[in-house]
Amino acid sequence: MDNRxxxxxxxxxxxxxxxxxxxxxxxSGHKTPSAMLHFLCRIEAMxxxxxxCQMPLNVCDPFYESFxxxxxxxxxxxxxxxxxxxxxxxxxxMGKRIDxxxxxxxx
Numbered sequence: 001m002d003n004r005x006x007x008x009x010x011x012x013x014x015x016x017x018x019x020x021x022x023x024x025x026x027x028s029g030h031k032t033p034s035a036m037l038h039f040l041c042r043i044e045a046m047x048x049x050x051x052x053c054q055m056p057l058n059v060c061d062p063f064y065e066s067f068x069x070x071x072x073x074x075x076x077x078x079x080x081x082x083x084x085x086x087x088x089x090x091x092x093x094m095g096k097r098i099d100x101x102x103x104x105x106x107x
Contacts, residue, residue: 001027001039005046014048026052026083033070040074054083 004010013025027050029036036055043050053075055067062068075082 001035002042005042010043010048024051024081026050026054026081028054028083028085029067029071030056032065033067034065036067036071037074040078049078050080052081052083054085056086057082057084058087 013022016022017025027036027039029039033055036053053071055071057068057072072082
């Protein structure tokens with residue numbers, strides 16, 4: 001996330017918003033809530049608040065690197081719109097992992 005800030009990606013989105021090309025700007029976190037919280041601290045120090053955040057939220061979440069317990073309370077306090085993803089934990093809740101990532105993109 002730091003590279004996106006340092007390379008002007010966030011600035012481009014903020015400029016588009018100021019010109020009325022979009023109403024809302026959001027960000028997502030996929031692997032660890034600590035990265036998300038770091039990003040929030042960075043943009044807060046810059047005097048910036050975004051509108052939405054998309055993150056994994058499911059019944060498995062509270063047991064490992066929990067977005068629900070670590071990031072969600074901070075985002076709700078800041079009145080971000082929350083978008084849940086990975087709600088079925090990648091299919092694990094259905095008995096097997098469901099991965100539609102093309103094999104060419106897998107490590």
